[in-house]
Amino acid sequence: MKLKKIFNLNKKIKAEVLTYFKTRKKSKYLTKFSKEIIDNLELNGSVIIKDFIVEKNHQKNKKNYKKFMELFGKILSQNKKREKIVEIKDLGKKWSANTRGYKTNDFLDLHTDGGSLASLFCIKDAAYGGESTCVNAKTIYDLINDQSLKKKLFEGFRYHRRGEASNYSKITKKKYPIFFYNKKILHCTYNRKPIEEALKFQKKYSEINYLDKFDEYIFKKKNNISQFKLKPGDIWIVNNFKVLHGRKKFINSKKKQKRLLLRAWIKPTKFKFSGKTYLEALNDI
Ligand SMILES: [Fe+2]
Structure with a gap:
């Protein structure tokens, strides 16, 4: 079992994808391809699709990416602006309860996102x-021998709603x-x-001690954590219930391009996995 399975978009698939963009009809070949990706997300927890089309036109990239992701399921709104494709870039802000991590250049702890899959x-x-x-949630779970911590992790916590609340509740x-x-399969949301x-x-x-203790298990064995750099054209899809992901701090060079x-x-x-995710927590569902 690999934590990240790599798929190269060969000429044949690319041609099929371009036809699908025009006709919106999924060929047998693409149906098979998307099923293979989903199967791998259930089994391995994450996949990297390499060499997806990167255009100079930003809006075109957004459109193509959304259409491509629709091959794998329903695209969910991520915030109160109901954005389905969100840009991850440094807006010069620091992380705070009301500034979501994707708008900063900060280090991001290992965590799970909203939706069954995050891409x-x-x-x-x-x-x-x-x-x-990234790290496999089950690997962390198997390390935990502190029963009171385990009990608390199953009981869960309330979430700050990060300014996504439509009513007064913070x-x-x-x-x-x-x-x-769920269905005898271990799930994680953190x-x-x-x-x-x-x-x-x-x-x-x-109670913050519980989080410190849990983090100790997450970072206990460095070998459990996989680290890699995404390259332009890479699409990384993660099964949120199985794999926690994070990011190192980054610095944009003034002369060169900015991370996007x-x-x-x-x-x-x-999908074999289902349950409440970070998205439900933001919306208190
Ligand atoms: Fe994330």
Whole structure:
């Protein structure tokens, strides 16, 4: 089992994809291709599709990427602006409860996103840093021998809603488990910062210890964490219930291009994994 399976978009698939963009009809070949990707996401947890078309026209990239991602399922809105394709770039802001991580150049902890699948399309990579990181949730789970921590992880936490709340509530009413079983399959949903912000909001400072302990397990064995740099044209798709992902801090060079990624959150029609994700937590569903 590989944490990331690589798929190269060969000429044949590219031609099929371009026809699909025009006709919106999925050929048998593309149906088989998308099924293979989904199967791998269930089995391995993440795939990298290499050599997707990068155009100079930014809007065209967004359109093509959205259409391509529709091969794998329904594209979900990620914020209150109802954006389905979000740009990941440094807007010069620092992470805060109300500034979502994708608008900064900060290091991002290992976490899961919204949707069953999160996908990142690299248009331009950073001059320095910005490496992606990932770890298998089950690998972390198997390391945990602290029963009180395990109990708390299954019980879950409330989330800070990051300014995505349409009503007055700054934090969720519901708790979201970090680990849960669905159809006997272990699932994970974890995003430390909004959980920590919600604990601070509730003045439950001592519970932050649970997050520290859990993070210790995440970072316990360096070998468990895979690190790599996405290149322009790479599309990385992650099964959010199985793999936690993160990012190293990056620096854009003034002379060179600035790091730009596009992100989509997807719900496949048929998928072995299902449950509440970070998106449900933002919306308190
Ligand atoms: Fe993420």
